[in-house]
Amino acid sequence: xxxxxxxxxxxxxxxxxxxxxxxxxxxxxxxxxxxxxxxxxxxxxxxxxxxxxxxxxxxxxxxxxxxxxxxxxxxxxxxxxxxxxxxxxxxxxxxxxxxxxxxxxxxxxxxxxxxxxxxxxxxxxxxxxxxxxxxxxxxxxxxxxxxxxxxxxxxxxxxxxxxxxxxxxxxxxxxxxxxxxxxxxxxxxxxxxxxxxxxxxxxxxxxxxxxxxxxxxxxxxxxxxxxxxxxxxxxxxxxxxxxxxxxxxxxxxxxxxxxxxxxxxxxxxxxxxxxxxxxxxxxxxxxxx
Amino acid sequence: xxxxxxxxxxxxxxxxxxxxxxxxxxxxxxxxxxxxxxxxxxxxxxxxxxxxxxxxxxxxxxxxxxxxxxxxxxxxxxxxxxxxxxxxxxxxxxxxxxxxxxxxxxxxxxxxxxxxxxxxxxxxxxxxxxxxxxxxxxxxxxxxxxxxxxxxxxxxxxxxxxxxxxxxxxxxxxxxxxxxxxxxxxxxxxxxxxxxxxxxxxxxxxxxxxxxxxxxxxxxxxxxxxxxxxxxxxxxxxxxxxxxxxxxxxxxxxxxxxxxxxxxxxxxxxxxxxxxxxxxxxxxxxxxxxxxxxxxxxxxx
Amino acid sequence: xxxxxxxxxxxxxxxxxxxxxxxxxxxxxxxxxxxxxxxxxxxxxxxxxxxxxxxxxxxxxxxxxxxxxxxxxxxxxxxxxxxxxxxxxxxxxxxxxxxxxxxxxxxxxxxxxxxxxxxxxxxxxxxxxxxxxxxxxxxxxxxxxxxxxxxxxxxxxxxxxxxxxxxxxxxxxxxxxxxxxxxxxxxxxxxxxxxxxxxxxxxxxxxxxxxxxxxxxxxxxxxxxxxxxxxxxxxxxxxxxxxxxxxxxxxxxxxxxxxxxxxxxxxxxxxxxxxxxxxxxxxxxxxxxxxxxxxxxxxxxxxxxxxxxxxxxxxxxxxxxxxxxxxxxxxxxxxxxxxxxxxxxxxxxxxxxxxx
Numbered sequence: 001x002x003x004x005x006x007x008x009x010x011x012x013x014x015x016x017x018x019x020x021x022x023x024x025x026x027x028x029x030x031x032x033x034x035x036x037x038x039x040x041x042x043x044x045x046x047x048x049x050x051x052x053x054x055x056x057x058x059x060x061x062x063x064x065x066x067x068x069x070x071x072x073x074x075x076x077x078x079x080x081x082x083x084x085x086x087x088x089x090x091x092x093x094x095x096x097x098x099x100x101x102x103x104x105x106x107x108x109x110x111x112x113x114x115x116x117x118x119x120x121x122x123x124x125x126x127x128x129x130x131x132x133x134x135x136x137x138x139x140x141x142x143x144x145x146x147x148x149x150x151x152x153x154x155x156x157x158x159x160x161x162x163x164x165x166x167x168x169x170x171x172x173x174x175x176x177x178x179x180x181x182x183x184x185x186x187x188x189x190x191x192x193x194x195x196x197x198x199x200x201x202x203x204x205x206x207x208x209x210x211x212x213x214x215x216x217x218x219x220x221x222x223x224x225x226x227x228x229x230x231x232x233x234x235x236x237x238x239x240x241x242x243x244x245x246x247x248x249x250x251x252x253x254x255x256x257x258x259x260x261x262x263x264x265x266x267x268x269x270x271x272x273x274x275x276x277x278x279x280x281x282x283x284x285x286x287x288x289x
Numbered sequence: 290x291x292x293x294x295x296x297x298x299x300x301x302x303x304x305x306x307x308x309x310x311x312x313x314x315x316x317x318x319x320x321x322x323x324x325x326x327x328x329x330x331x332x333x334x335x336x337x338x339x340x341x342x343x344x345x346x347x348x349x350x351x352x353x354x355x356x357x358x359x360x361x362x363x364x365x366x367x368x369x370x371x372x373x374x375x376x377x378x379x380x381x382x383x384x385x386x387x388x389x390x391x392x393x394x395x396x397x398x399x400x401x402x403x404x405x406x407x408x409x410x411x412x413x414x415x416x417x418x419x420x421x422x423x424x425x426x427x428x429x430x431x432x433x434x435x436x437x438x439x440x441x442x443x444x445x446x447x448x449x450x451x452x453x454x455x456x457x458x459x460x461x462x463x464x465x466x467x468x469x470x471x472x473x474x475x476x477x478x479x480x481x482x483x484x485x486x487x488x489x490x491x492x493x494x495x496x497x498x499x500x501x502x503x504x505x506x507x508x509x510x511x512x513x514x515x516x517x518x519x520x521x522x523x524x525x526x527x528x529x530x531x532x533x534x535x536x537x538x539x540x541x542x543x544x545x546x547x548x549x550x551x552x553x554x555x556x557x558x559x560x561x562x563x564x565x566x567x568x569x570x571x572x573x574x575x576x577x578x579x580x581x582x583x584x585x586x587x588x589x590x
Numbered sequence: 591x592x593x594x595x596x597x598x599x600x601x602x603x604x605x606x607x608x609x610x611x612x613x614x615x616x617x618x619x620x621x622x623x624x625x626x627x628x629x630x631x632x633x634x635x636x637x638x639x640x641x642x643x644x645x646x647x648x649x650x651x652x653x654x655x656x657x658x659x660x661x662x663x664x665x666x667x668x669x670x671x672x673x674x675x676x677x678x679x680x681x682x683x684x685x686x687x688x689x690x691x692x693x694x695x696x697x698x699x700x701x702x703x704x705x706x707x708x709x710x711x712x713x714x715x716x717x718x719x720x721x722x723x724x725x726x727x728x729x730x731x732x733x734x735x736x737x738x739x740x741x742x743x744x745x746x747x748x749x750x751x752x753x754x755x756x757x758x759x760x761x762x763x764x765x766x767x768x769x770x771x772x773x774x775x776x777x778x779x780x781x782x783x784x785x786x787x788x789x790x791x792x793x794x795x796x797x798x799x800x801x802x803x804x805x806x807x808x809x810x811x812x813x814x815x816x817x818x819x820x821x822x823x824x825x826x827x828x829x830x831x832x833x834x835x836x837x838x839x840x841x842x843x844x845x846x847x848x849x850x851x852x853x854x855x856x857x858x859x860x861x862x863x864x865x866x867x868x869x870x871x872x873x874x875x876x877x878x879x880x881x882x883x884x885x886x887x888x889x890x891x892x893x894x895x896x897x898x899x900x901x902x903x904x905x906x907x908x909x910x911x912x913x914x915x916x917x918x919x920x921x922x923x924x925x926x927x928x929x930x931x932x933x934x935x936x937x938x939x940x941x942x943x944x945x946x
Contacts, residue, residue, distance in 0.1 A: 031399075031400060032400055033400060034395075034398050034399075034400040034401065036395075037394070037395035037396075037398045037400070037401055038395070038401075039395075040388075040391040040392050040394070040395040041392060041395045041396060041401070041405070043388070043391075043392070044388065044391075044392035044395075044409075044469070044473075047388070047465065047466070047469065048412055048416055048466075048470075050431060050437070050438065051424075051427040051428055051430070051431045051466060052427060053437070054427060054430040054431040054436060054437035054438070055423070055426060055427035055430045055431075057430070057437065058426075058430035058437075103326060103327060103330055104327070106323070106326075107323070107324055107326065107327040110320075110323035110324060111323075111324060114320040114323060115320055115321070115323070115324065118324065125331065127575065128331070128335060129335065130523065130527075130571070130575065131568065131571050131572050131575055132335060132339050132568065132571075133527030133529070133542075133567070133571070134527075134529065135527065135529040135542045135545055135546065135564070135567075136339075136342070136527075136545075136564045136567050136568060137335070137338060137339070138549070139342050139545060139549060139557075139560050139561060139564040140337075140338030140339050140340075140341050140342035140564070141334075141338045142549060142557075143338070143341050143342060143345055143557070143561075144337055144338040144341050145338075160334060161334060163330070163334070164330075164331065164334050164335050167331070222418050223418070226418060226419075226420075226421055226423075227421075227530075228421045228422055228529075228530035228533075228534075229529045229530050229533075229546075232533075232550075233546065233549060233550055240421055240422050240423075240530070243422045243423065243426075244422045244533075244534055247422065247426060247534070251426075251429075254422075254426055255426055255430065257423075258422065258423035258426040258427065259423075261422075261423045262419060262423055262427075265415055265418050265419055266415055269411055269414045269415045269418070270411070272411070272414065273407065273410075273411040273414075
């Protein structure tokens with residue numbers, strides 16, 4: 001699209017043209033390059049990027065002469081606790097995804113298919129975890145789970161708890177996916193051809209839900225790998241807890257660890273973005289705050 | 290399995306009803322079994338713990354009913370904590386709401402390239418999840434004593450107090466980082482609901498951009514925007530990790546943390562009461578949000 | 591009321607030229623339709639006049655004065671959009687009063703005028719309803735009243751009836767015309783529906799690819815199309831090819847029939863191929879009653895399709911002129927059957943040629 005900001009003078013020179021006020025050219029230019037809106041996009045970009053830049057810069061500073069710029073990253077990789085905490089978080093995240101999907105995929109499918117009247121109730125229930133944030137839930141959980149020492153001592157308990165917080169995102173992602181695929185028509189078609197409900201679920205529904213499932217799974221991984229509140233209060237050494245502990249004494253290493261954490265979230269979101277192109281991505285909010 | 294029968298769908302042929310000897314009522318009861326695992330799960334891991342904590346908020350160490358926990362929770366230092374939490378939540382919600390709205394409105398404007406919208410949505414997704422410990426470090430690197438921006442504005446003569454990040458404005462600025470992307474994600478569909486024709490008709494009838502927003506745009510969006518800011522309020526109110534990592538102690542959430550973790554400060558009864566207070570406040574915000582959204586859909590729906 | 595002149599308007603969006611040298615004159619108090627298929631530029635032209643788009647070059651004059659220098663909210667033109675333009679947070683009355691409030695008219699004036707206008711469009715009883723409580727047709731009436739409230743110099747209508755049901759459309763277009771006549775306001779009406787354009791306009795500008803193909807009264811556009819596009823876009827047209835026999839006698843040979851072209855300036859040389867056009871309603875059909883030969887003055891045709899359209903029936907024919915469509919009264923068509931033989935009558939007087 002060509003931008004024409006013809007000054008008044010040249011318009012007169014072209015002969016026979018009307019003399020228009022400066023404001024005309026100004027307005028026409030503005031309709032092609034909206035300044036006010038560009039300003040706010042710039043402000044938004046700054047708010048997003050400045051802290052990230054500061055963090056990254058920090059992770060490359062505080063170096064003595066002769067040290068590699070990646071010094072803090074290398075130090076961190078050398079620490080065995082980095083590996084164990086990261087691996088623990090990853091394990092928990094994967095467990096959360098598995099339990100979450102095992103629970104929600106059949107549930108979402110079932111509700112959509114057989115109990116559509118429950119859909120509003122499901123929407124409500126999927127909002128419940130927002131009303132009971134991690135810090136509140138842990139208070140109740142400590143009391144409730146105290147007698148079950150065998151459970152509360154294992155990191156797997158974190159996965160079970162995280163499922164609760166992943167629930168809204170999993171449900172919303174699956175719900176959007178099911179709605180987009182017109183579940184009714186597909187299952188009717190399948191069953192008119194002789195398929196059982198289970199077979200329909202596995203051969204028709206699941207393949208079409210792949211994007212929604214992967215989307216929900218990515219969000220769950222992001223949530224699980226970044227969760228701090230419950231992990232720290234239950235005294236598990238997950239990755240975010242590890243970052244915090246390091247941060248109390250070694251701030252530069254903590255900076256490097258945070259950058260790694262950021263890259264992880266970015267990676268998950270990038271994957272989500274690539275997936276979501278063409279489809280709708282569910283609203284993504286953090287509960288790690 | 291028999292043909293699926295959906296309660297609310299368009300009436301199927303009479304054949305379906307006859308094909309099931311158990312009758313419609315029996316089928317529906319059986320269908321509920323399908324959601325039992327889900328119900329069971331949230332009962333165990335959400336409803337029961339919440340119920341227990343609410344009950345325990347009114348129990349003393351011997352298990353007898355008492356108001357003293359709740360009483361303690363709403364007085365003195367704890368009341369101040371509620372106050373501070375609500376101030377930070379309100380301020381970050383207001384700032385996040387306004388900034389999020391302006392940015393979302395900007396990206397949807399006609400003259401802005403289309404590809405920026407999915408980019409913004411993705412960034413917003415990243416940013417709203419980048420909270421907790423890494424965010425605290427990022428802001429320390431930005432606005433802390435040796436922060437990037439701190440030194441920058443030091444050149445201009447402005448001074449950032451050492452504990453800036455834990456006071457009202459500082460903490461709200463940190464929270465802004467995940468509040469305003471959340472607002473963007475929430476508000477984009479609403480702004481799209483503002484028909485282009487309204488703007489043009491208003492201009493055609495002689496209205497300036499300001500008049501349009503004052504008479505049409507904002508009135509139509511107001512319930513929706515307010516609802517979203519209320520949600521942002523609840524979002525900030527629940528925040529723990531970021532504040533904890535920054536060393537902020539005046540909030541309800543960090544207070545609760547101290548009460549159940551600290552050796553010197555261990556006081557689970559008070560923790561229950563404070564948590565109960567939190568639930569009440571957040572429940573109110575979620576209800577307000579739902580109400581406002583319903584109101585909003587009347588004009589935008 | 592005001593006259594409007596469009597001079598050589600050009601507008602290019604990226605690769606596509608939406609408008610190419612659009613020039614059109616609209617007299618004061620005239621009702622002119624811009625008719626054309628999607629993408630022909632009619633809406634772009636309207637939006638440029640209203641001020642929502644800027645042309646790359648060209649002029650828009652109202653009463654001889656350039657208006658492009660004015661922002662959209664100072665051009666004093668009323669615009670009726672296709673749909674959704676009523677402000678949802680205001681009642682019908684408040685919508686109508688909107689423009690008047692901006693012009694700081696007194697409360698009394700506003701209320702009287704709003705009531706009068708809503709009465710004019712037949713919605714006095716719905717004054718205090720919100721847009722969501724009104725039907726599509728009612729909303730457009732309010733939109734019309736609202737645009738008239740500011741006493742505009744020109745009324746611009748962008749396919750205002752396209753989103754409405756067929757019956758409502760017919761009813762409303764009559765009303766729009768009636769109100770326009772009553773107020774004597776200059777109106778520019780954009781539509782892709784030719785029936786609409788032909789029925790209510792003083793003149794019609796047929797557009798294609800950003801240009802005006804022909805401007806004229808509805809009768810001229812229909813009866814005397816000047817380009818092949820206009821001929822085929824407005825109404826249905828039969829087209830067949832013939833060879834000129836003699837320029838002097840103005841005779842053309844098509845198949846085994848010879849036609850004598852009547853009054854049109856005939857400038858083709860003998861032996862040239864020429865396109866001839868005829869409207870289906872000018873093609874007559876009669877049953878062949880006696881003998882294998884069609885009566886004199888007619889030629890033979892075979893029925894290939896019979897489509898009942900309500901008042902007329904469209905009969906597809908195969909003749910040695912080529913395929914033809916004939917519109918006959920449904921009573922006559924009753925006797926027809928597929929593959930039947932009929933006598934086709936086509937007067938030379940109904941034939942047209944297109945110059946250029």
